[in-house]
Amino acid sequence: MEYFAQQLINGVTLGSIYGLIAIGYTMVYGIVGMINFAHGDVFMVGGFLALIAWLALTAMGVTAVPVALALVLVLAMAFTALYGWTVERLAYRPLRGSFRLAPLISAIGMSILLQNAVQVAQGPRVKPLPPVVPGNFFQSEGAGGFVVAISNVQVIIVATTLVLMVAFSLLVAKTPLGRAQRACEQDRKMASLLGIDVDRTISLTFVMGAALASVAGLMYLLYYGVVDFYIGFVAGVKAFTAAVLGGIGSLPGAMIGGLLIGLIETFWSAYFSAEYKDVAAFSILIVVLIFMPSGLLGRPEVEKV
Amino acid sequence: MSALLSIKGVTAYYGAIAALKGVDVDVAEGEIVTLIGANGAGKSTLMMTIFGQPRARDGLITFDGHDITRTPTHEIARLKIAQSPEGRRIFGRMTVVENLQMGAAVTKFAHYDEDLARIFAIFPRLKERAGQRGGTLSGGEQQMLAIGRALMSRPRLLMLDEPSLGLAPLIAKQIFSVVEELNRTERLTVFLVEQNAYHALRLAHRGYVMVNGRITMSGGGRELLERPEVRAAYLEGGR
């Protein structure tokens, strides 16, 4: 029982990180109908930027952990957002209106470029970060002597994710920008007839997705204490799977899909074998897609016209 | 006469195919101008070319004296030209109110409450359906929504592409009378494309006839209605 509870906690933590990345995939897919294969690498870049910002801040003598963390968060989000904007501008916008596969190929190219650039700049080995937020938020002595613990880092990850997801959902549902994004998703030409700057709206979508991915990068860094140039690929594929599982294009779907993938992976490693955790996650994806081709929360097409 | 909208020698293409072959049209402030023509004549293309979708290849389009021939589409909309386009193009997954809010975007919501109340007064049906998704409205309700959305921007020029298409005669008539009243009471300028030539020309101050990408006739609305060529081609049976 304690073991189960512990796995649940770990799974939710991991799932939160996947969910944050998955939102970027789902938003971009919704608005430009393209899988942004470089998104996982934007997450990786976010992780590195967080590491660099952290080291720089501590070198500058900022030692209060909450202050430093908040600053790192803001810095990583800002730089990664700029990154997302640039990638969209350079690699995708010039190809808009060209054949469907062109931006996809460009995205794969961008992904390789980002990976290699970081590998060259930061070296191929993993970069460690000494534990920043040690300690447990909650701890219990179980009957069999097994300890259930929720670490402070886990609390930070889940709480940050919750806050961001609520804020983000409100933004999309209630603000003019969110409405413009949904309008561009549904009918770009009509949106422009109503005075919406479609290019700008798409840029902002990339920026928002990238900012969330960078938060995920920081969370990953805090949780595992290491980053390397390859984490973007693995986490990217998982988060993409999460987005598809939840129903690509659906925001709550991305969150739920992220949680599910995190839980499946954690429980599979805990009870069966860690080597086959990815096989489990992808098998469940395949099963879900066979019975629900548009994912768990994929939109049923009920419209006229 | 200083035209609010002036179109001179405009051509437009889909790939290599010319859809507009040198079109001249003027719409003066406070006028209702109707464009009629057979299917495929290029009427909807002209409406969209004013917004640069597709771009005019030759010619000049000015609005209120500004050259808008090469202006980006969304900036043209921000000059307060609004269109209820062919096929209505309602945002199906947004509610009625959200669709209307999309129309208010160019006003930066400066007089949103007042304008919403006005649209609901013109089309009480939309008020009843305020929270319903656009995609589940009936065809007539969608048409009202498309016009309401266009009006939410407080346009200086309202363009309507076949507003009566697919509507019951009674509702079509209601839509025409709304247009007429807005023109009469607020001097709203209207550029209208219609299959329903009889009603549309009776409503209009002036009209144009388009054949195969060219304007072949123009004149006063009722004057055009009297012409035998117009009657023969667009008013079979006299209506």
Ligand SMILES: Nc1ncnc2c1ncn2[C@@H]1O[C@H](COP(=O)(O)OP(=O)(O)OP(=O)(O)O)[C@@H](O)[C@H]1O
């Ligand atoms: N997207 C497009 N691609 C290629 N050809 C097009 C496109 N849209 C319209 N056309 C062609 O351009 C011509 C003019 O079309 P348009 O829609 O402007 O006609 P219309 O006068 O509005 O007709 P209707 O009364 O049927 O609405 C037609 O021959 C049509 O086939």
Ligand SMILES: [Mg+2]
């Ligand atoms: Mg048409």
